[in-house]
Amino acid sequence: MxxxxxxxxxxxxxxxxxxxxxxxxxxxxxxxxxxxxxxxxxxxxxxxxxxxxxxxxxxxxxxxxxxxxxxxxxxxxxxxxxxxxxxxxxxxxxxxxxxxxxxxxxxxxxxxxxxxxxxxxxxxxxxxxxxxxxxxxxxxxxxxxxxxxxxxxxxxxxxxxxxxxVGSGHFTKMVHNGIEYGLMQAYAEGFSILKHKEEFGLDLAQIGNIWRDGSVVRSWLLELATDALSKNPEMDGIAPYVVDSGEGRWTVNAALELNVSAPVITLSLMERFRSRDDDSFTDKLLASLRNEFGGHAIKKE
Incomplete structure (x- = not known):
């Protein structure tokens, strides 16, 4: 053809x-x-x-x-x-x-x-x-x-x-990408928890490789995460800034229009937004409010 x-x-x-x-x-x-x-x-x-x-x-x-x-x-x-x-x-x-x-x-x-x-x-x-x-x-x-x-x-x-x-192909791909947001967020959070348990000295790439065979959380995304951790265990040189292509937003909008509860996809999108705020007014106000009502200490810049 x-x-x-x-x-x-x-x-x-x-x-x-x-x-x-x-x-x-x-x-x-x-x-x-x-x-x-x-x-x-x-x-x-x-x-x-x-x-x-x-x-x-x-x-x-x-x-x-x-x-x-x-x-x-x-x-x-x-x-x-x-x-x-x-x-x-x-x-x-x-x-x-x-x-x-x-x-x-x-x-x-x-x-x-x-x-x-x-x-x-x-x-x-x-x-x-x-x-x-x-x-x-x-x-x-x-x-x-x-x-x-x-x-x-x-x-x-x-x-x-x-x-x-017509329309169903891109609608299905939109939801596919929304699911992808949630899966990526779950892997990132899970490996972060493992990394922060410093006294165990866990090898994240090794754990990822173990999960790749037989585990219920095995997937191609896990393979990519494991490969990334093998090449750069500390994620050196990578800014904690996550962009979005727009399809996660569209998926959340569709969920709202259809009255479908989609908290995981929605929160994964919110986390991407949060990653871009290196001077969070939200967090500054939260710290200030804790000080106002409870006298809690405020960490200065």
Whole structure:
């Protein structure tokens, strides 16, 4: 199958490379000339504009978007709609908000363009291990794209599937990332407790390796944590500042809208916010209040 790849950052480039290895023809566009040259080095074609990319693909065209969520995706969808024809297909494999995806799908439907939202997980490991893909879209359209998903997935019949209509793919990936927040927070807190029991002199990497086999808490995230602890036991040179991609916030918002209790995911998001406050007004006021009502000592800066 021949398709266009829009966005040749690390993940997009790796996905294009995996598709090429699987026998697909890939032509890519990225504003970066170096990114386009990199794709050519792996046997793909390149175009220096969206218009050139669309013109290079045979009809009906299939285009896979791997661009940042929000305005960039909005602008890319609008630009493509001015170039595509009825029967062409647009796949958004990025981390768009599912509500945005519903809006994109409506625009595409008006022009007769198929729209598929594909929540994609796998990160930098996807090239070698394959990607987990949660696909939303018309069943017949998704069936026609099976060769692409089967090549990108860990196996033809595993790691991917159509989860429902348009919007459901990104919704499922959103919740997936919310769960990820909670799991990461639990591992980080657990290993921190172990580290603070200094009199035992615990080897955290050793413990992580023990848990990797047979334990009920074994997982790929645990493997990554163990590897990180093996390389840098004290986490030297790493600032205690945790960013968020936005999907944790969206998951919490969805829980509120659906009246679903999700305290672990919510608190893990709050902890990320807290990590960024190196001069916490909240904590200063808490210390002041303890002094006001109980005369407790205040630690000066």
């Amino acid at each position: 021949q398709l266009g790849m829009i966005g040749l950052g690390k993940m997009g480039a790796n996905m294009a490379q995996r598709l090429l290895q699987g026998g697909h023809q890939v032509t890519g566009f990225d504003p970066s000339a170096d990114a386009r040259k990199n794709l050519e080095g792996h046997g793909g074609g390149s175009a220096d504009s969206l218009k050139a990319l669309v013109q290079a693909l045979p009809a009906p065209r299939v285009l896979w978007l791997m661009v940042p969520s929000g305005k960039i995706t909005d602008d890319t969808v609008d630009a493509l709609l001015a170039l595509l024809d009825k029967g062409d297909t647009m796949i958004d494999g990025g981390n768009s908000n599912y509500k945005d995806s519903l809006g994109h799908a409506a625009k595409c439907k008006d022009k007769g363009v198929n729209y598929v939202d594909c929540g994609t997980s796998g990160g930098v490991w996807g090239l070698a291990e394959g990607y987990s893909m949660m696909v939303g879209g018309d069943e017949q359209v998704v069936d026609g794209l099976k060769p692409i998903f089967e090549t990108l997935a860990p196996g033809k019949d595993k790691g991917w599937g159509r989860v429902g209509p």
